[in-house]
Amino acid sequence: MLEDILSGKKKLFADGVQTVLRGQENRNRRVVFLKGNMVSNSRSETRGISALVTSHGVQGFASIADYSSNGADTVLKSATENALFLNTHAPRNKGAFPGYGTGVIPLNRNIVDFEQKRIIEACKTIDDYVVKNCPNIVSRTVVYTEDSQDKIIYTSDAFDGHVTNPRCYIYVMMSAETKDGVPVELFKALGGAGSFEDNFKDVSKYYSDIDELYKRVMDKKEGVYADAGYKTVILGGMLAGMLSHEAVGHTVEADLVRGGSVAGPSLDKRVASDLVTLVDYAHTAFGETAPLPIYLDDEGIKAVDAVLIKDGFLRGYMHNRDTARDHGVTPTGNARGWQFSDEPLIRMRNTAITPGKDKLEDMIASVDDGYYLLESGNGQADLTGEFMFGITMGYEIKNGKLGKALLDTTVSGIAFEMLKTVDMVSDKVIWSSSGFCGKKQMIPVSMGGPELRCKIMIGGR
Amino acid sequence: MNKIIEISNKIDSLLEKKGVSKYSHYVERREKREFNLDGDEFSLFRTTFDYNASVTEFLGTKQGSASGNDISEEGLTALIDSAYLSAESAEEDPAKDIAPGQGAEEFLEGVLEPDMDKLFKRVEEFRDTLNEKYPKIKLFSIVASYNRADSVYRNANKTEFREKSGYYVFSATFAGNDGTKTTGMNGAYGIFKDLNTPFIEIPYIKDEIETSVAQLTEVSLPDKFEGVLVLKPGCALDFVSSIFGNYISGAVILDGTSQWKDKLNEKVVDERVNIVSDPFDERLVVSKKYTNDGFKAEKVPFVEKGVLKNFLLNLYIANKIGSKPTMCDSPALVIEPGTKSVDDIIKSVKKGLLVGSFSGGQPGANGEFSGVAKNSFLIENGEVKGAVSETMISGNLVGCLNKLVDISKETEAAGYAVLPYMAVDGITISGK
Numbered sequence: 001m002l003e004d005i006l007s008g009k010k011k012l013f014a015d016g017v018q019t020v021l022r023g024q025e026n027r028n029r030r031v032v033f034l035k036g037n038m039v040s041n042s043r044s045e046t047r048g049i050s051a052l053v054t055s056h057g058v059q060g061f062a063s064i065a066d067y068s069s070n071g072a073d074t075v076l077k078s079a080t081e082n083a084l085f086l087n088t089h090a091p092r093n094k095g096a097f098p099g100y101g102t103g104v105i106p107l108n109r110n111i112v113d114f115e116q117k118r119i120i121e122a123c124k125t126i127d128d129y130v131v132k133n134c135p136n137i138v139s140r141t142v143v144y145t146e147d148s149q150d151k152i153i154y155t156s157d158a159f160d161g162h163v164t165n166p167r168c169y170i171y172v173m174m175s176a177e178t179k180d181g182v183p184v185e186l187f188k189a190l191g192g193a194g195s196f197e198d199n200f201k202d203v204s205k206y207y208s209d210i211d212e213l214y215k216r217v218m219d220k221k222e223g224v225y226a227d228a229g230y231k232t233v234i235l236g237g238m239l240a241g242m243l244s245h246e247a248v249g250h251t252v253e254a255d256l257v258r259g260g261s262v263a264g265p266s267l268d269k270r271v272a273s274d275l276v277t278l279v280d281y282a283h284t285a286f287g288e289t290a291p292l293p294i295y296l297d298d299e300g301i302k303a304v305d306a307v308l309i310k311d312g313f314l315r316g317y318m319h320n321r322d323t324a325r326d327h328g329v330t331p332t333g334n335a336r337g338w339q340f341s342d343e344p345l346i347r348m349r350n351t352a353i354t355p356g357k358d359k360l361e362d363m364i365a366s367v368d369d370g371y372y373l374l375e376s377g378n379g380q381a382d383l384t385g386e387f388m389f390g391i392t393m394g395y396e397i398k399n400g401k402l403g404k405a406l407l408d409t410t411v412s413g414i415a416f417e418m419l420k421t422v423d424m425v426s427d428k429v430i431w432s433s434s435g436f437c438g439k440k441q442m443i444p445v446s447m448g449g450p451e452l453r454c455k456i457m458i459g460g461r
Numbered sequence: 462m463n464k465i466i467e468i469s470n471k472i473d474s475l476l477e478k479k480g481v482s483k484y485s486h487y488v489e490r491r492e493k494r495e496f497n498l499d500g501d502e503f504s505l506f507r508t509t510f511d512y513n514a515s516v517t518e519f520l521g522t523k524q525g526s527a528s529g530n531d532i533s534e535e536g537l538t539a540l541i542d543s544a545y546l547s548a549e550s551a552e553e554d555p556a557k558d559i560a561p562g563q564g565a566e567e568f569l570e571g572v573l574e575p576d577m578d579k580l581f582k583r584v585e586e587f588r589d590t591l592n593e594k595y596p597k598i599k600l601f602s603i604v605a606s607y608n609r610a611d612s613v614y615r616n617a618n619k620t621e622f623r624e625k626s627g628y629y630v631f632s633a634t635f636a637g638n639d640g641t642k643t644t645g646m647n648g649a650y651g652i653f654k655d656l657n658t659p660f661i662e663i664p665y666i667k668d669e670i671e672t673s674v675a676q677l678t679e680v681s682l683p684d685k686f687e688g689v690l691v692l693k694p695g696c697a698l699d700f701v702s703s704i705f706g707n708y709i710s711g712a713v714i715l716d717g718t719s720q721w722k723d724k725l726n727e728k729v730v731d732e733r734v735n736i737v738s739d740p741f742d743e744r745l746v747v748s749k750k751y752t753n754d755g756f757k758a759e760k761v762p763f764v765e766k767g768v769l770k771n772f773l774l775n776l777y778i779a780n781k782i783g784s785k786p787t788m789c790d791s792p793a794l795v796i797e798p799g800t801k802s803v804d805d806i807i808k809s810v811k812k813g814l815l816v817g818s819f820s821g822g823q824p825g826a827n828g829e830f831s832g833v834a835k836n837s838f839l840i841e842n843g844e845v846k847g848a849v850s851e852t853m854i855s856g857n858l859v860g861c862l863n864k865l866v867d868i869s870k871e872t873e874a875a876g877y878a879v880l881p882y883m884a885v886d887g888i889t890i891s892g893k
Contacts, residue, residue: 035716037781041551042526043543048511061507065530082506089581090503116525117550139716175718175826183718183826228685228853228891258500259601260636260643322504341509343497380820382645383601383636386851388833390822410822410831412853440604459831459853459891 001111002047002067002150004162009072010154014080017055018097019156020300021076023067024048024340027111029146029168029196031119033127035139043116048340051079052299057094057322058086063341097157097321100330105161105296111148114196119144122200126170129207134174134214136221138183141173146196147444149338151298158300165292167193167444169434170200172210176221184220184407186375186393188213189434193292216374216393219405224396226409226458232370233411233456234363234397237430239373239389240449244278244351245437246379247387247415249447252308252316253334253346253439254323261383262416263314271314272419278309280318281350282333290350291433291446294333298344303333308351312420320346338441345439353449356425363424363453365400371458372397373411385415391458410459424453462611462625465490468532469613472516475541483519485559485616485755488512488532494577495606501588517559518544524557525550556780560755562618568750570626571654575607579656580629587633587660594661597674599638601646606630616755628746628876629653631660637673644676644848647817647836652746652876665694665873672817672836680839680847682892689813689866690854690888691806691840694873694880696816701736701794701880703824703858709763709771711778718826720859724769731865732767733799738792746876748793752776752786759788794878799868803882806867808843814854814890815845824858831855834890853891861885 006023013019025047032040049071050063060082062075127142134140148166153159168191175185190206191199235243251261258264263271272278279285282303283293294303299321306318317327323346324331335344364372375393389411396403433446468488476484490512497505514537515528525547529540584605591598607629614622631651637644649666660666692700706713708729713719721729739760740748751757754776762770771787779786807815814837821832834854839846866884873880 034712037556037715038552038554039712039715039777041524041547042528043547044515044528046511046513046530048530058503059505061505063509063511065511065532067531078508082508086503086506090585092502092504115550116547120550120552139718141716175716183720185718185826228855228889255499256601259634259646260599260638262643322499341493341511343505343507377823382820382835384643384645386645386833386835388820388822390832392822408822408825408829408831410833410853410855412833412851414851457851457853459855 057092155300223405241447245447426451489612491610498603571628676848685891730862735797744874828858
């Protein structure tokens with residue numbers, strides 16, 4: 001854990017500007033077994049200090065890989081000079097950010113380190129289980145990955161705090177061959193927020209997940225290609241999460257709204273059916289701690305939920321201090337940076353569609369000819385809301401019953417059109433928290449949702 | 462560089478003190494100076510200074526690695542201890558190794574002293590010219606930076622590679638906007654060793670801007686047909702990168718899922734396809750001059766006249782499968798041009814798409830892909846018609862390179878690869 005060496009530096013903050021001083025350490029652990037061969041075995045720690053200085057609407061940012069008192073002095077001076085440079089060469093002449101309160105956010109969680117030996121043992125145990133219990137695969141990979149952020153934040157006019165975001169996962173990947181010798185593959189991420197011991201003290205609790213993964217791989221090796229076209233589908237919770245994040249979430253990040261996203265002219269207009277409510281949760285969702293809780297952002301704003309779509313109407317955006325001022329609203333605490341050397345950008349946190357009242361069995365029974373889409377390998381969208389998700393696992397639905405598994409395919413659509421076709425929403429939310437979002441920098445995010453019945457374009461062979 | 466050498470010397474002595482006789486390490490100091498525009502206003506000036514020190518240690522045939530940026534004596538000691546503990550925890554594996562001694566060599570890449578005033582002016586000029594000449598373009602952001610790094614790689618076999626590099630990066634994102642309609646986001650990206658040419662006059666940047674204007678005129682594509690894709694160079698890079706990921710990379714050779722694993726020196730794609738990695742090609746601004754295992758990088762043919770000539774194997778995987786490592790671990794891709802102009806290639810297409818980018822799922826191990834054609838235009842009877850939207854394309858990576866229509870004589874060199882346009886047939890194209 002970072003030692004607080006920055007508390008006395010507030011007195012060095014320049015007058016007449018708004019300053020954030022951030023000390024940060026990122027920690028990574030990685031072990032990879034590919035077909036039983038350990039191909040990666042590494043640990044890394046990076047730490048440093050950054051300063052963000054805002055003056056008349058322009059910002060200077062500086063960082064240094066020197067977590068020391070001198071390092072803090074250096075970045076405060078450099079960031080102030082950088083802001084002055086822009087003020088001189090490209091002035092924006094904006095006023096100061098409004099204040100949103102001050103105080104101290106207490107430490108939310110300790111980061112606990114574990115020996116590489118235990119990590120390797122856990123991976124070996126999982127790998128051995130796969131070897132013994134998954135006989136008909138042609139290849140397997142077991143990956144342990146851990147990343148954590150430890151941040152100490154001091155501000156001139158907002159909240160201070162010491163916050164952490166540790167998470168760790170074991171990815172299990174399997175591939176098998178179809179009768180034609182074509183490889184098919186799937187993976188499952190096990191784990192979540194917290195340190196190694198929180199998630200992998202006893203890896204046997206994941207054996208049922210591995211069994212399920214194996215069953216799906218075996219189903220997929222007998223899979224068929226989807227018929228291309230505009231189809232009725234049930235999107236699984238992971239796909240609903242992907243939709244929430246990629247297709248809607250990015251269009252309602254206020255910096256992208258400023259850049260011309262489709263959400264700009266859609267505020268307070270219908271963008272989805274009445275059944276759809278979508279929220280970017282800060283730290284608590286549905287009465288429980290969210291998968292990757294955020295309590296304080298990197299501008300010193302206390303994190304609160306951002307309600308994006310309410311009962312089918314677009315109601316708000318995610319903000320930093322700059323965009324919140326321009327929109328005349330209170331910022332939601334979405335400004336985050338990945339490394340100490342990264343400036344805070346508007347980023348999502350735990351973005352999810354809220355559950356409805358339908359039962360999954362009833363939803364499947366209601367479809368005569370369509371698909372139940374469960375897993376996605378990747379997804380992309382642009383500011384028009386046009387999205388594409390790679391589908392790695394799904395099943396046919398024929399006459400209300402699940403049929404054959406699908407081979408890899410793709411779905412696409414325009415988010416604010418597709419969401420209007422949602423006519424059933426299940427009562428259970430499924431989260432996915434292992435991913436990163438890329439927007440100039442990487443950042444850990446979680447996304448989730450219930451099953452959705454809707455219409456969507458699906459690609460065939 | 463002196464500071465980096467000093468740190469490298471310190472690591473050597475700490476490793477010796479620890480009793481580690483087989484190792485490799487890498488130390489880098491890097492700095493970045495970066496202007497950011499939010500819309501068409503300068504919003505942020507960012508300067509960063511960072512170190513990276515990484516160490517790989519071998520205890521017998523057990524290997525462990527650690528990296529960090531604390532270059533104090535305490536930090537380096539902790540780093541070496543961390544790699545040692547990782548190695549101790551690892552399993553014995555005789556395939557783990559480092560390259561035999563390569564001697565000492567120094568590489569120089571790009572420009573070592575930045576002209577930040579000129580970079581600022583070039584960015585201003587780009588923004589102002591864009592606003593003046595392209596009123597139907599809405600600028601979302603610009604990120605323009607100068608990046609400088611000094612690094613030293615050493616290993617226990619007396620190899621030492623020193624490298625100094627400095628280059629400019631320009632990235633702009635924008636969309637067509639005529640007041641009522643907005644196109645999808647488009648972007649232009651390049652890496653440069655000088656600022657002699659205004660960014661807006663660089664052909665591939667200008668082309669992307671004009672693509673976004675042209676996208677405001679859409680045509681409908683209601684039917685489904687099999688046709689030709691003319692891939693712009695950036696999109697061709699995506700396809701070729703997927704070929705590497707699915708068929709050529711070490712991971713798919715080691716796990717046996719590459720369908721080319723037994724096809725070395727066999728014809729795998731059309732004989733007009735030549736793909737090499739050439740880190741010393743002068744059109745590249747950045748490229749990796751040596752491998753992580755400690756081999757000096759060389760020009761490596763991967764596909765020569767359609768024949769598979771090499772896999773991308775690091776030393777570990779090569780040892781594992783009884784082969785030789787490839788003298789390249791991060792390909793500096795150069796695809797040989799053809800003889801026809803892209804205009805002539807388009808004239809030969811009866812029906813298809815000119816594709817700017819592909820937004821699709823990761824192709825399956827069998828090479829099947831499907832996704833959305835972005836920044837793309839309909840080609841009919843040899844003419845580029847309007848832009849298409851919500852258009853899916855699907856096919857097979859290898860299948861389409863075996864149905865090659867042509868490769869253009871024009872190439873695009875954006876600093877990190879040299880690529881022509883590639884036209885491929887047999888693609889299923891479907892509108893909504």
